[in-house]
């Protein structure tokens with residue numbers, strides 16, 4: 001039943017997740033893109049719901065969010081689009097975005113509609129841990145949604161332990177404290193940090209994101225983690241004009257590299 | 262009722278710290294340390310000395326006789342415009358740079374709307390020899406050119422914010438992105454009483470010098486420490502909270518916060534947050550903000566760059582909801598007229614932001630004998646172009 005758990009328990013080799021902004025480049029492409037990604041070999045997905053003021057994002061995802069809003073994307077429309085999600089997509093799907101649209105939609109409504117659509121988890125970076133714990137964890141549990149927390153090199157060990165205890169999907173490890181769209185550079189420091197996390201033997205799988213853009217960074221991340229997430233590099237592909245759906249298989253193949261399934 | 266922040270970082274329903282994990286370590290470091298730092302005796306001494314010798318405090322409480330005559334009340338202006346760098350913003354900038362130094366930070370970033378906070382930050386960075394980067398909306402860079410020049414002269418780097426409405430909100434986004442990407446050695450000097458806890462409280466404390474002085478100045482001049490009315494304009498709300506702070510528990514003092522109505526609250530071109538906004542989260546705190554039903558932030562408008570912001574600080578949201586202060590608004594036209602009036606009656610050219618507070622006097626009715634304090638948050642030098650163009654002078 002739990003698609004995320006199943007994925008990390010049965011997956012041999014690193015899992016690849018792709019982020020894309022719903023409503024970009026076209027309002028109604030959400031499920032077409034999701035389906036194409038699964039067919040091409042992506043192991044799970046993050047579907048971004050756009051926000052006007054995405055402070056954790058670099059220029060690529062900022063622009064895609066603005067374009068998606070200009071195209072008319074709202075949470076209401078997204079949930080309508082996701083009605084057929086489970087007819088077309090079988091891999092785990094997360095929804096990712098900022099807290100204010102969720103608050104306006106109503107957290108309870110959001111969880112209910114996400115669960116109804118067959119969404120597996122939610123990533124809301126600016127939802128404070130204390131507020132999730134006190135107000136929303138029950139609602140998430142009731143709807144069997146995983147809340148995904150972020151960890152950076154500056155996150156204290158104590159806090160990582162706490163995050164691990166509150167998590168039930170995976171932990172989203174940032175390669176560095178940065179906005180989205182920077183390139184991963186694995187310096188000694190980053191390597192030490194990845195090793196430190198690995199040696200903590202956390203209960204939850206760890207997935208590395210931010211700065212993963214190609215086969216090389218994907219491989220590097222997977223030396224230390226159960227998977228990696230590609231965002232800006234894929235959003236760039238979506239912005240490359242007509243025929244973007246046809247370019248998806250090649251994109252995924254290149255990231256995974258030959259011989260990796 | 263308490264009007265101050267509780268131990269969880271909230272003012273009633275508002276406040277908190279809605280920040281991504283990348284900002285958590287910095288904000289948490291600040292939260293853990295700010296009270297201890299600013300209550301330390303050596304900090305207090307140094308802060309007071311700088312306010313006195315560098316800023317020129319206390320700022321005068323000026324009895325504006327001709328303005329008083331015109332409106333039929335005894336009107337005092339709290340002269341923050343006479344501070345070094347020309348606005349109240351320097352009070353907070355000095356306090357925060359001293360906090361940053363004590364936290365061992367080497368690099369300072371800031372956002373600015375009118376440029377007054379950017380100038381104040383660039384100034385204290387020059388004073389203390391720290392690197393300074395100021396984010397400013399592209400539109401504001403054009404309409405506040407003198408302040409851009411001042412920042413550059415102080416050695417600051419001014420980075421244009423080119424996203425969204427290209428004004429204060431977007432400059433704030435860019436500053437937050439910078440902080441995310443520079444998580445260790447950088448302190449973000451937020452310029453208004455906004456942002457994640459503890460910023461609104463810290464900024465309010467640094468600006469509270471405005472009402473602290475006003476109380477003893479009133480006592481000297483009127484024999485009484487309080488006034489009947491206290492007025493201030495609100496962008497994010499730092500001069501207003503500083504002006505209100507030591508009057509909050511005197512429930513007989515009527516506090517009036519004046520927002521920018523732009524072309525009119527119903528025109529679609531406005532920044533009157535409490536009229537047009539709803540509860541939500543912006544820039545790290547739960548407050549009131551202008552947004553669509555889908556929770557997208559609406560681009561505000563005001564002729565005044567410093568009030569051109571779609572939210573208000575969480576303490577103001579609480580004062581609004583609890584009705585401790587009343588929130589009103591003044592249009593571009595009303596503010597510009599009030600600015601010219603003060604210039605002609607008192608020989609003081611106010612910042613257009615402050616003119617919004619003055620504009621509300623026109624709508625009040627006095628029996629005679631009331632005491633009114635208006636926070637003159639800044640001077641109008643930066644706005645001469647706008648005034649001259651507006652009036653065709």
Ligand SMILES: Cc1ncc(COP(=O)(O)O)c(C=O)c1O
Pocket residue numbers: 348349374375376377378452453454494495496497498499500501566567568612614615638639640
């Ligand atoms: C002179 C002056 N007054 C008021 C403001 C508005 O800010 P706040 O509401 O934080 O006082 C500004 C902001 O730039 C300003 O320059």
